[in-house]
Amino acid sequence: MFEEVATSKEGEQIINVGPQHPATHGVLHLIITLNGETIVNLEPNLGYIHRSIEKMCESLSYRQFIYTTSRMDYLAAHINNHACALTVEKAMQIEIPERAEVIRILVSELTRIASHELWWGAMAMDLGALSPFFYAFREREVITDIMEETCGARLTMNYMVPGGVMADIHPNFVKRVKDFIIQFKSRIDEYDQLVTGNIIFQNRMKNVGILSKEDAISYGTTGPTARGSGVSCDIRKIYPYSIYGKLQFDEVLETAGDSFARYLVRVKEMKQSISIIEQLIDNIPEGDFQAKTKAVLKLPKGEFYQRVETPRGELGVYIVSEGGTTPYRIKFRSPGFSNLSALNHMIKGHKIGDLVAVMGTLDLVIPDIDR
Amino acid sequence: MFSIENITNSFHNWLSSVLSETLVMLVEMGLIAIAAIALFAVLGLVLVYMERKVAAVIQIRLGPNRVGPMGIFQTSADTLKLVLKEGFMPNNVDKFLYKLAPFVVMITAMLILAPIPFAKGFQIWDINIGVFYITAISSISVIGILMAGWASNNKYSLLGAMRSGAQIVSYELSAGMAVLSIIVLTGSLNLNEIIESQRNGWWIFKGHIPALIAFVIYIIAVTAETNRAPFDMAEAESELTGGFHTEYAGMRFALFFLAEYINIFIVCAIGATLFFGGWMPFHIGNWEGFNHVMDFIPSFVWFFGKTFFLIFLIMWFRWTFPRLRIDQLLNLEWKYLLPISMFNLLLMTVIAIKGWHF
Amino acid sequence: MSFLKTYITEVYGAVxxxxxxxxxxxxxxxxxxxxxxxxxPDNRLTLKMADRFRGEVVMKHDDNNEHACTGCSACELACPNGTIKIINKFEINAEGKKKKAIDAFVYHLELCTMCNLCIEACPTDAIKMAQTFEHSVYDRRLLTKQLNLPGSKIREGVE
Amino acid sequence: MGNEELILKLKEVFPEMDCVQGNDWPELSFGSDRLIDVITYLKQTPELAFDYLFCETCVDWKTHFNMVYHLDSTRYRHNVVLKVKTDREKPEIASLAHVYRTAEQHEREIFDLFGIVFLGHPNLKRIMLTEEWVGYPLRKDYEDPINIIKL
Amino acid sequence: MDVKVTPPSAPFPGSVQEIPGGGIVLSTLDDVINWARSNSLWPLVFGTSCCAIEMMSAASAKYDFSRFGFEVARATPRQADVIIIAGTIVNKMAPVLKRLFDQMPDPKYVIAMGACATSGGPFFYNTYSVVKGADHVIPVDVYVAGCPPRPEALLHALITLQEKIKSGLTRDQIRTQFAENGK
Known part of the structure; x- marks a missing residue:
């Protein structure tokens, strides 16, 4: 039995983390070279949930392909759908009613909060504290209930369609969102008490997985991962889409570049999302929720690219159209894919216990990486 | 006043009247063995159930409630299922050590049970070096964990076992120091004498702040020694899947699981004995009336009450704190706990010599 | 002494x-x-799903066992992953004309993603989303359903 | 730099290349042999400073492959799209893994799904599919009668 | 299928026999074993995609599957009793799933949660890498439809699995039985 311990060099051993492992949040496979408990090298092995969405979308119409993207980054289904709808609208030059725009932003920001909630709970769980997970899900359930009432599903809503949204908001929507805001604001302090201020937690996060600004850009990281390193990359701010240009909110930036900075960015982003919702919730304009569109959508010949900001970073949808009813080639530039490539650089020289802290703050969603 | 001592004594007298001396001893040994195993089983079931309920209430949910009233048979069902699971041994394990490991852990836990006074005059083995015996025996359980980790032929298990080794070796020091500071006060290693010395008040109150510090250090150190969160390096589910017991299934896993909870019970029982007076009721100095009222509560209620309070404390830690990293864990011991407990021991010695305690 | 001071504040802050x-x-x-x-399972009687919750596709039948499905297969075309299969037959009606009607509206619940595109596409409002969600079965063949009830026919006046 | 300015600048530096305004951004088309020249220029010229490769992909046009690079400048916030034509029979192109480290993983994915060989890539092997997989599934002529059920 | 709404405290199997001075519970050993197994299903931490989030929701405070004793989620297959296949299984993952299943000691159960695990679901047509139903890889006891099924639906599936274990029938037996009864 003893010679089976695979060694690459004297004193080094290789362990496989995943595809089934609680810290990988899905089916990521990491091949880690260890020296004692110190990580010497890490190589991600993807594809355990590669579902060939890009190939599949080539045979789906422009109305149909949107639903597959909900399954890509399922924690931000609305925002993925938004990206696709925006690309189709940009190509067809559809003007969408203002009410639809506002509803889209409202549900997108709620999704962002829900996604960050889940990340917060799951990351605390990875670090060994189990109770925050349950507190995070309590708030998240309120959002899923709101979503269910308006969009008809809890997770993969398929609510946004080219030209607007599928249905008008539910009559209870405004009231429930307002209740949620009040509840959430009192809970966010609990988060700080339980996790942010905790000395064990801070020691686990600080000076772990440092990513410098130059590396963050070179590795193509986006979202909170890059903003923790001081790279301004919030698409909502720098290339505003939809009605984000008219809204007041701050881009959260931290400069330390370690796990704790990424943690703080996400927690502060939740507060920014709340402020966006507060700006809009009382000012939902009257009107249609969907523009009149043809039953069969045909995109003009050309290439279209749309960048949006998901909770994990920049999602790009690249559609090459030959003028037919289905895309000729479709590419999703997913945020997790690039963020993951920085993991090896960030984790080298750290202990295996730090792996969960770094991966936790990268907030990987594996189907989003593999597509 | 109700006392178990009377029952055991009269039972012993009755046995002696019908049987010869050797037979009496054999019969009593057999009975104690059965009682100890029964206690183990019951404690395991109760503690696991308690853990799940405590976790549930802290996590704003209900916890097991569908198997039996309030779910009290949940752990029985789990145990029965684990017993009936397929006996399973992976290929390429070191078969002898793999099979032996859970028993080493279990027997260690059983051995420590011997000198613990559960109630007034109710003790398996009244040994005059009780505390020393416990600290000596409790170090053996790490060998079982190392065995399990090594024999499993799994890198996760090995890492977990190595972590556990480093952890227990270092935390034993500060746990020992904390125990020593009480020994310094009592001047005896005999657990019964330690309890007796707390007749006019428990050490945690009589020993001023140093006793409190010793207690905090003790609780932290034993949490680490029993591999409980936030020091559950050896299992560290999100890092090492299952740690040293990754490859164990069914009954062998159940033994590890059970031993973990028995160990918690034991360290808490010792903590209760040293700092909270074991079965000794709550006495305040010379308040005869008050002390007399307290004596009406049976001694085993006091003992189990205190022990379960400490167990709850350890569970409370588990469901609040994140896990430490292995180097931070050792840092905490060598940079903080050990210096503080050494200084604390010094202070305690001064108090003991000067007789400043109550 | 500053070392000792930071040491103590550190310990204090941590605790x-x-x-x-x-x-x-x-x-x-x-x-x-x-x-x-x-x-x-205990609150099953009081548990009410949101009105828009999408549990499964059902076909609306009225008291006379009549539905509004003309068999135009708009839903079949709208469905992104072939969940719906419509099998048509031709009936001779009272005036002696051949008329298209559905024979079987086959619905693969095991494939369905509840995306609502079929409901949007239906011109006669014949199908809708039901709020049921208890779809556990021991055999996956049971999840393939025929939505039109046996003996049902199309409602008069629906074209 | 605005899009018009950028187009003028690029036309001036690379007169032999086709530079047009796309739907959002300027698009520069050229052959695979010039890739490193263009990238080096775009990244190292201080007034362009295209330091961020945010999307790298490939399109199979049946007669040839088009590698598509989307570049962004985190300093000036201008973008450019590079379209690099590659031979279909012998798809080879220089790797950008040493210029933009994000390219390493993107190029592995493109190698896996399109079969384009990146010269100078440090670790070019399949990433999404298993090593035994035959063929490159995102090519338009890919056939897999076992796995693909056509609707 | 329809399940009985069982009272919160699931009764111990067997019947109470009235004898003078009280009653005794009589039950067969098989019933007791099945009772223990059905009430102590420890799931493997295994989620591949969207359904895993709903599985986490089912574990969360609002739905709380610990009420049934399922909360002891084990990260290692050696100690798990049931795999909840929460998400798509692709060709690369299939051997891993098979291996995980093989590593579990008997008796072991499988729940295919959601459309992907049941049949490939949204990825049934035009994909080159998705397994069209997890039952092509390992035997499945209970299928839950939905994309993803809500947490209640997962609880329903677990109760359905409990019913199956209590009946003591094998996968084939219970399928033929239900085919005969038409439901």
Whole structure:
């Protein structure tokens, strides 16, 4: 039995983390070279949930392909759908009613909060504290209930369609969102008490997985991962889409570049999302929720690219159209894919216990990486 | 006043009247063995159930409630299922050590049970070096964990076992120091004498702040020694899947699981004995009336009450704190706990010599 | 001495942060009214799904066992992953004309993603989303359903 | 730099290349042999400073492959799209893994799904599919009668 | 299928026999074993995609599957009793799933949660890498439809699995039985 311990060099051993492992949040496979408990090298092995969405979308119409993207980054289904709808609208030059725009932003920001909630709970769980997970899900359930009432599903809503949204908001929507805001604001302090201020937690996060600004850009990281390193990359701010240009909110930036900075960015982003919702919730304009569109959508010949900001970073949808009813080639530039490539650089020289802290703050969603 | 001592004594007298001396001893040994195993089983079931309920209430949910009233048979069902699971041994394990490991852990836990006074005059083995015996025996359980980790032929298990080794070796020091500071006060290693010395008040109150510090250090150190969160390096589910017991299934896993909870019970029982007076009721100095009222509560209620309070404390830690990293864990011991407990021991010695305690 | 001072403040800060966390969990432990568990199989009678919740596709039938499906297969075309298969037959009606009608509206629940595109596409409003969600079965063939009831026919006047 | 300015600048530096305004951004088309020249220029010229490769992909046009690079400048916030034509029979192109480290993983994915060989890539092997997989599934002529059920 | 709404405290199997001075519970050993197994299903931490989030929701405070004793989620297959296949299984993952299943000691159960695990679901047509139903890889006891099924639906599936274990029938037996009864 003893010679089976695979060694690459004297004193080094290789362990496989995943595809089934609680810290990988899905089916990521990491091949880690260890020296004692110190990580010497890490190589991600993807594809355990590669579902060939890009190939599949080539045979789906422009109305149909949107639903597959909900399954890509399922924690931000609305925002993925938004990206696709925006690309189709940009190509067809559809003007969408203002009410639809506002509803889209409202549900997108709620999704962002829900996604960050889940990340917060799951990351605390990875670090060994189990109770925050349950507190995070309590708030998240309120959002899923709101979503269910308006969009008809809890997770993969398929609510946004080219030209607007599928249905008008539910009559209870405004009231429930307002209740949620009040509840959430009192809970966010609990988060700080339980996790942010905790000395064990801070020691686990600080000076772990440092990513410098130059590396963050070179590795193509986006979202909170890059903003923790001081790279301004919030698409909502720098290339505003939809009605984000008219809204007041701050881009959260931290400069330390370690796990704790990424943690703080996400927690502060939740507060920014709340402020966006507060700006809009009382000012939902009257009107249609969907523009009149043809039953069969045909995109003009050309290439279209749309960048949006998901909770994990920049999602790009690249559609090459030959003028037919289905895309000729479709590419999703997913945020997790690039963020993951920085993991090896960030984790080298750290202990295996730090792996969960770094991966936790990268907030990987594996189907989003593999597509 | 109700006392178990009377029952055991009269039972012993009755046995002696019908049987010869050797037979009496054999019969009593057999009975104690059965009682100890029964206690183990019951404690395991109760503690696991308690853990799940405590976790549930802290996590704003209900916890097991569908198997039996309030779910009290949940752990029985789990145990029965684990017993009936397929006996399973992976290929390429070191078969002898793999099979032996859970028993080493279990027997260690059983051995420590011997000198613990559960109630007034109710003790398996009244040994005059009780505390020393416990600290000596409790170090053996790490060998079982190392065995399990090594024999499993799994890198996760090995890492977990190595972590556990480093952890227990270092935390034993500060746990020992904390125990020593009480020994310094009592001047005896005999657990019964330690309890007796707390007749006019428990050490945690009589020993001023140093006793409190010793207690905090003790609780932290034993949490680490029993591999409980936030020091559950050896299992560290999100890092090492299952740690040293990754490859164990069914009954062998159940033994590890059970031993973990028995160990918690034991360290808490010792903590209760040293700092909270074991079965000794709550006495305040010379308040005869008050002390007399307290004596009406049976001694085993006091003992189990205190022990379960400490167990709850350890569970409370588990469901609040994140896990430490292995180097931070050792840092905490060598940079903080050990210096503080050494200084604390010094202070305690001064108090003991000067007789400043109550 | 500054070393000792930082050492002590460090220890103090650490202990305080830990106690803050324990206070919060202690609060929840001592306040069982914060428990938010809904006991699913026991609250089955009172459990009501949101109106728009998409559980499965059903076909609306009225009291005369008549539905509004013309068999135009708009839903079949709208479905992104072939969940719906419509098998048509031709009936001779009272005036002796051949008329298209559905023979079987086959619905693969095991494939369905509840995306609502078929409901949007239906011109006669014949199908709708039901709020049922208890779809557990021992055999996956049971999930393939025929939505039009046996003996049902198209309602008069629906074209 | 605005899009018009950028187009003028690029036309001036690379007169032999086709530079047009796309739907959002300027698009520069050229052959695979010039890739490193263009990238080096775009990244190292201080007034362009295209330091961020945010999307790298490939399109199979049946007669040839088009590698598509989307570049962004985190300093000036201008973008450019590079379209690099590659031979279909012998798809080879220089790797950008040493210029933009994000390219390493993107190029592995493109190698896996399109079969384009990146010269100078440090670790070019399949990433999404298993090593035994035959063929490159995102090519338009890919056939897999076992796995693909056509609707 | 329809399940009985069982009272919160699931009764111990067997019947109470009235004898003078009280009653005794009589039950067969098989019933007791099945009772223990059905009430102590420890799931493997295994989620591949969207359904895993709903599985986490089912574990969360609002739905709380610990009420049934399922909360002891084990990260290692050696100690798990049931795999909840929460998400798509692709060709690369299939051997891993098979291996995980083989590593579990008997008796072991499988729940295919959601459309992907049941049949490939949204990825049934035009994909080159998705397994069209997890039952092509390992035997499945209970299928839950939905994309993803809500947490209640997962609880329903677990109760359905409990019913199956209590009946003591094998996968084939219970399928033929239900085919005969038409439901």
């Amino acid at each position: 305080k942060s830990l106690l803050t966390g324990m206070k919060l969990t202690g609060y929840y432990f001592t306040h069982p009214k914060e428990i938010i568990t809904e006991e699913y």
